Amino acid sequence: MEITAGALMEIRITPADVGKRVSVRRVEGPSEGSPMFTDTVGVLTSWTDGVLVITRKSGEIVRIPESSLVAGKVVPAAPARRRGPAASFEELAPVMARAWQPLESERLGGWTLRAAAGFTRRANSVLPLGDPGIPLDEALARVTSWYAERGLPPYVQTATGALGTQEVLCAELTERGWEREVSADVRIAALAPVADVDADVSDVVLARECDEEWLGLYGRTGGGAASGTAARVLAAGPSVWFASVPGRAIGRLVVDGRWAGFAAVEVAPEARRQGLATAVMAALARKALDERASAAWLQVEADNAGALALYDGLGFAVHHAYHHFRGRAAG
Template sequence: MEFTAGGRLELRLTRADVGKRVSVRRVSEEGTAGRKFTDTVGVLTSWNDGVLLITRRSGERVAIEESSLVAGKVVPAEPARRRGPSATYPELARASSRAWQPLESERLGDWQLRAADGFTRRANSVLPVGDPGVPLDDALRHVQDWYAARDLPAYAQTATGAEGTQELLCAELEARGWVREVSAELRIAALAPIGDAPDDARVVLGREPGEAWLARYQRKGASEVASKVLCAGPSVWFATVPGEGDVPAAIGRCVVDGRWAGFAAVEVDPAFRRQGLATTVMTALARRALDEGASAAWLQVEADNDGARALYDRMGFATHHAYHHYRAPERSTR
């Protein structure tokens, strides 16, 4: 917080600071022991009608009455993380998109519209990285028209909490009635420590998932489409640990793309959990990715998946940004 020469808190924000990272303090409660204060740090996404909206790193938006402010200032971007590789959001967004390719894709300026018959939001959402080349309202109408023509809901994949992310776009979408349905984390780590473990002869690696792998995979509703999406990517590998029957005890997928190795679909039969099989699968995939020249790892995990988050913490993964899927409002049928 800023202080004047007399030692009092000072407000150093104006509406011209919308879009910048800020730190504000407000009076949150008046009690018998005196006033209580709350500090908020994030991107100032709007300042209208006496209310400031600040988007935190997680994507949570905090509304603050202008009249409650006692101090505030613009603050520098978050320092680079000491753990893991350095990367911007646009680099990771495009790498993760190449690792989960749709059946159909179209460009709108720098934006990428993606469709895969409804199989996962990631493959059926617009990736709005860069400039669409037209005003935002026109771009969003085109997005809605494009998905409507394919009998799909219109989704936009956005992000918060890292260099090049899209707090302002999130605010613009919400102002237009788009609703956030899902949020998750994209985490990154150095690849070498993940592969630094002895070989496990039980792990079978291959270029295609196979029927047994797909039998373990939890998203089996659209198997033909799923197989096409799963097999697409720069250099795709599938890992399988056989179980007691036809269904594997554990599976995993990795896409090698330049310096990046992207992990997904790491799943373990409940009967075989707490035996280290998830780590075993990721180690085998990491070693193969290292052989192909990769040096950094990424993966995506939902915020409420405590077991997976704990595993990835132990493996050295740190959150790079939060990503979100916004669904377009229903259009009037009149």
Template sequence: MEFTTGGRLEVHITRADVGKRVSVRRLSGAGEGAARFTDTVGVLTSWDEGVLSITRRNGETVRIPEATLVAGKTVPAAPARRRSPATSTPELDRVAARGWPPVESEWLGEWQLRASAGFTRRANSVAASGDPGLPLDAALDRVRAWYAERSLPACIQVSTGAQGAGEDLAAALGRRGWTREVTAELRTAALAPVGDLDADVSRVALGREAGPDWLRCYRRSGEPGPEVLKVLHGGPSVWFAQVPDEAGRPAAIGRCVVDGRWAGFAAVEVGPEHRRRGLASAVMAALARKALDEGASAAYLQVETDNDSARALYDGLGFVTHHHYHHWRASQGGPS
């Protein structure tokens, strides 16, 4: 039930608010002559046995003893980011999944099970957006079995941090012993400013295929197998960019897939000896101009949160974080 703690601080949340976005203040320790407090904002994903679990925007779950609460209230969903295209989390997740398609997939309700012989987590994990059509434990058993049949670890990609995201699922996986391995940001931007970058695009070569030179510069794969080529070339309208160095070898590369109003950027890489020369911006600008020619107006990309250099580049290009996503791996031999 709702209760007060005295003064102006009041707890206005109850167990009935599980699933809502909340802001709470808790007593975190005694200081020199004054109590210390900690604030937490996120989705209330459980309230059991005197402990609240709140999942933050970045996917981290904070457990708070009920006895330490001094204030709490429900709060609106995070507002849309200015300068960023209007979109929902489910729409953006679906577009991103189409832009990096797996070699093999199967639907479990609204979950897409994806496999590509282990090439990238995105193409070898469940895109869990919506209802699997089964009770959660039964769905997780099916996921484990499906990936075991392909000698792959069972992994689920879950979004957090925006309206329509999957904080409840993330918390449920954590309670069942699944391990969160990777956190990434799904960022968006208006496409025209990327195309208008003051960058030398005259050296950027564009094509429909990732040729041998492009693949030699791509660091996500050694000798590319057929699954690598199928994923890279998959998507509605795919373009590859590369910038040759003085010897004709690729100094920088990039990939873009155009899907309606969206242009998705990936594999933007610059050789170590060619960095800080504006080549990444030139690749992005050239691909953006091609996407604009095809009618796109919005851009997205995915970047892991520990990739500081790439995040700094995308900051400068106007990309802002729409939401986070995480890959959860099933424990070996553990419960669903």
């Protein structure tokens, strides 16, 4: 394609660049005699019928008519701004999956279908870490049927953040009417600074199992039989620890090789702003160091201001984002 808007504005991308991270500029229309331009950076997830589809790191899908392009180029992956250890998605994704295991699972090529009686989307969604081995529409039909057999809605967990095939899947799910319901950031950090934080851990109790008081403070089990399901999911993992400041705060840790995964850090409303979450994190981090871990990860929703402030202070920075797409239930 030729230069369309001056020597510095050149379209250097083609449909052959699908799957790569790109930066494009498009014209929106005149504004007081001058054109208005909009820039978009993300993974080029499709280019068909004269329309480019770009998936941003946030998971947002942007559709751009080819006719509006004035510039475009392939760009390198975003620079790592995290202060933690280097980690690829391919390394981290299986670690995160082992830390939150379903009660049953089934393989579909490189996909894993997971179910746990509806306790959390993570344990009741497809984890697509490869090719399903069959056409996508057929794979999604099998997914929908598999979850319908268990009385569950179909979910697919995907990720964004210069990850290539994952972003392509996000766009393909969106095109097929699957709705993105929940998104969260995966953050990583060096483990030692978390363990070294100045915190009084004398009241933190560590155990290999969670009791009813712990589950009650967690508050996401629904009680009754669901508590039993939650306890089974929470107890599964390579090396699991539960922390509690009895009646006031809790946390969960899974150590898996060099990685320490933190989850379920909760503080009772009446006990907040007393440093208890920091104490729980520090106590768990020290246990993880004892088990020779060196890196930390966790997941947090973008609107959880209190948690974000805590994790920022402990050195966690965004590695990538993950999303849950919900399809139509079989009917």
